[in-house]
Amino acid sequence: MLLEARMRRRAALALTYLKFSLVLSVEVATAPVIAGLARRAESPEAILALQNRARRLALRWLCPAYFERQDR
Amino acid sequence: MSDAAIERLESREVLRCPVTREPLRFDAEAQALCSPGHRYPVHVEQGVPFADLRVASSADGNREHQRAVYESEDSRYLREGEGDEAAFMRAFIAERTRGRARAKDRLFARAFEGLRLSTASRALEIGCNDGRYLNWLSAEVGCRGVGVDLSRSAIERAARARPADRTEFHVADADALPLSSGSMDAIISFDVFEHLGHRTFVQVMHECARVLRAGGRMAVYVVSQRDRFTLHETLRAMTDGRVGVDSSEGHAFENFIAPDFFRSVAREAGLEVDGVEAYHGFWTLFVEEELKGRVPGALVRMLEWLDRPLTDREYGNGFLACCSKRG
Numbered sequence: 327m328l329l330e331a332r333m334r335r336r337a338a339l340a341l342t343y344l345k346f347s348l349v350l351s352v353e354v355a356t357a358p359v360i361a362g363l364a365r366r367a368e369s370p371e372a373i374l375a376l377q378n379r380a381r382r383l384a385l386r387w388l389c390p391a392y393f394e395r396q397d398r
Numbered sequence: 399m400s401d402a403a404i405e406r407l408e409s410r411e412v413l414r415c416p417v418t419r420e421p422l423r424f425d426a427e428a429q430a431l432c433s434p435g436h437r438y439p440v441h442v443e444q445g446v447p448f449a450d451l452r453v454a455s456s457a458d459g460n461r462e463h464q465r466a467v468y469e470s471e472d473s474r475y476l477r478e479g480e481g482d483e484a485a486f487m488r489a490f491i492a493e494r495t496r497g498r499a500r501a502k503d504r505l506f507a508r509a510f511e512g513l514r515l516s517t518a519s520r521a522l523e524i525g526c527n528d529g530r531y532l533n534w535l536s537a538e539v540g541c542r543g544v545g546v547d548l549s550r551s552a553i554e555r556a557a558r559a560r561p562a563d564r565t566e567f568h569v570a571d572a573d574a575l576p577l578s579s580g581s582m583d584a585i586i587s588f589d590v591f592e593h594l595g596h597r598t599f600v601q602v603m604h605e606c607a608r609v610l611r612a613g614g615r616m617a618v619y620v621v622s623q624r625d626r627f628t629l630h631e632t633l634r635a636m637t638d639g640r641v642g643v644d645s646s647e648g649h650a651f652e653n654f655i656a657p658d659f660f661r662s663v664a665r666e667a668g669l670e671v672d673g674v675e676a677y678h679g680f681w682t683l684f685v686e687e688e689l690k691g692r693v694p695g696a697l698v699r700m701l702e703w704l705d706r707p708l709t710d711r712e713y714g715n716g717f718l719a720c721c722s723k724r725g
Contacts, residue, residue, distance in 0.1 A: 353681075357704055364707045374707060378627045381680060382636055393636060 342388065349384045404440075407447045409544045409566045412520070412581040416453050416574035438576075443557035450550060450569040451576035460595050460653075461548060461571070468527065468549040475527050475552070479559065483528070487559035490530050491537045501686060501698045502619075505677055505718055506531065506588060507538075509617035512672075512720055515541040519583035522546070522609065524572045524602070525590030529556035529565060535586060536564045544577070546570040573601035577609045585609070585616040589716070592621035592654050599655065600663050607667040610723040616669065621649065621716045622676065623656040627708050628715045629683040657712045660719055669721040676714030679705030683715050 360377050364370040386393055404410070404424045413422050415432035422430040422438070430438040430449050440449045468475065479486025494503055515521060517540035523532040526545030536543045543565040547553055556567040570576050572594065585606050591599050606616055625631045633642030657674045664671050678686065681701035685693055708714065 353704055354700070357707075361707050364711075370707075370711060374627050374711070374713070377707075378632060378680075382632060385632070385636065392641070 345388050349388060352384075404447065406445075406563070407440075407449075407566065408542065408563070409568075412544070412578050413449065413451070413568070414576055414578045416451050416570065416576040419578070421578075422449075422576075441554075443554045446557035446560055446566075448553050448557055448566070448568050449576075451546075452548065452569055452571050453574045460593075460598070464593050465549050468547075469551045476555075479528070479555075483555055483559040484561065487528070487530060487533060487561055491534050491561060494534050495537055501682055501702070502677065505675070506617075506619065509586070509619075509718055509720060510535050510538055513539075513584040513586075513615045513617060515539045515584055517541060520544065520581065521584040521586060522575075522577065522582045524575075524585065524587040524606070525593075526556060526567060527552045528559055529567055530559075531586060531588055532565050533559075533561055536562070540564070541583070544568070544582075546572065546575065548572070573598050573605055575605045575609050579608050580611040580614075582609045583611060583614050585614070586618070587616075588619040589621065591618060592649065592716075595653050596655075596659075599653075600667075603663050603667040603669070607669050607723060610669075612723055613725040614723050615672075616721040616723075617718065618721075619677075619716055619718045620655045620660065622712075622714055623651065623654040623659070624676070624712050624717075625654070625715050627680065627713050628678060629680050629687070630715055632680065657717055657719070660717075664719070664721050669723055672720045672722055674712065674717050674719045676709040676712045676717045678715035679708035679713060681705055 360373060364373045367373050407424070410422065410424065413430070414420060415422055415434075415436050417436050418432050418434050420432040420434065422432055424430050424440060428440045430440055430451070438449050438451050440447055467473065470476075494507065513521070515535075519539070519541040521532065521535055521541050521543045523529070523535075523543065523545040526532050526547050527549070529545045532543040532545045535541065541564070545556060545565060545567040547556070547567070547569065548571060550569050553567045553569045560567070568576065572590070591602065594602060610616060630642045657676070660674070661671050681704045682698070685698055685701055
């Protein structure tokens with residue numbers, strides 16, 4: 327039982343790392359595009375706000391337990 | 399108080415009455431006095447003298463709250479180094495002088511270089527707490543230092559943890575600095591001005607301009623009101639304010655400072671703002687707060703690069719402002 331719980335915890339941690347790596351990869355891949363758009367846009371804040379919305383979704387996906395209380 | 403203890407008070411030549419700005423003399427009854435008759439107690443903590451130079455009438459609610467926060471048992475500063483404060487301080491300085499610093503400390507290290515201090519210089523730290531940044535600066539460049547804080551227990555801690563006699567600490571109000579005009583070559587203050595309230599912040603900036611010599615420099619890090627896209631603000635928005643508000647140390651948004659407000663106050667006080675660098679956007683704050691800085695330096699630099707679209711527009715949880723006093 328104890329071993330099983332430990333395995334589950336490790337699997338959850340590995341999954342979080344995997345998700346984090348994926349989010350970071352997407353961030354790195356899109357960073358030059360975001361920077362370029364923000365430079366050229368009439369309202370850079372709109373681009374940054376859009377990026378922030380995507381980051382909120384990523385945070386929810388990364389650690390859903392963190393936001394559970396608010397969702398209930 | 400013995401003459402030997404007073405002799406060790408190296409900063410006495412620049413200490414002044416915070417009310418009249420008259421020079422202070424020290425008597426055998428452990429008091430500092432100015433000629434119009436203001437008296438301030440002088441204490442000795444483990445052989446290190448320090449004066450309590452607060453202005454009695456200056457106490458306000460915000461100030462008392464801040465003092466209570468930093469003197470409470472919940473204060474992380476009180477918990478840090480508990481047991482052997484001197485060893486904690488030595489380790490803190492050694493890590494940073496070897497370049498092993500958190501991302502924000504690297505920002506401070508760059509600011510130290512910009513102050514252009516020598517062994518003959520004297521620097522002031524406002525809100526020095528246990529004196530860690532002033533001691534680090536003094537260890538880096540060999541300058542003398544005076545630290546002031548409104549918390550007496552913080553100053554007692556600073557006196558106990560002091561690694562060398564190049565630094566001294568006194569209890570004082572930031573808006574009534576007990577120092578002579580033009581006596582400081584540099585001023586540093588990190589994570590302090592956002593606690594003052596805007597009215598006191600304006601007064602403190604004028605005091606900074608007064609005690610800086612012409613050509614002197616100042617580096618301050620303050621929590622910013624321009625934090626819309628930072629991790630803190632994102633979490634706050636996602637949880638209806640439940641998470642992401644760092645209120646444990648007396649932080650309140652209305653006291654935070656916007657970079658443009660800082661610029662206008664500095665200009666009005668007679669200081670030139672040489673640069674403002676926003677920091678702690680989204681990912682850099684994530685590393686410092688969620689991963690506690692335990693990540694390779696290369697990854698931190700990559701995350702700093704990811705935050706550039708934010709910090710280039712001065713969006714950050716805080717900003718480092720470097721100023722100089724016109725010559």
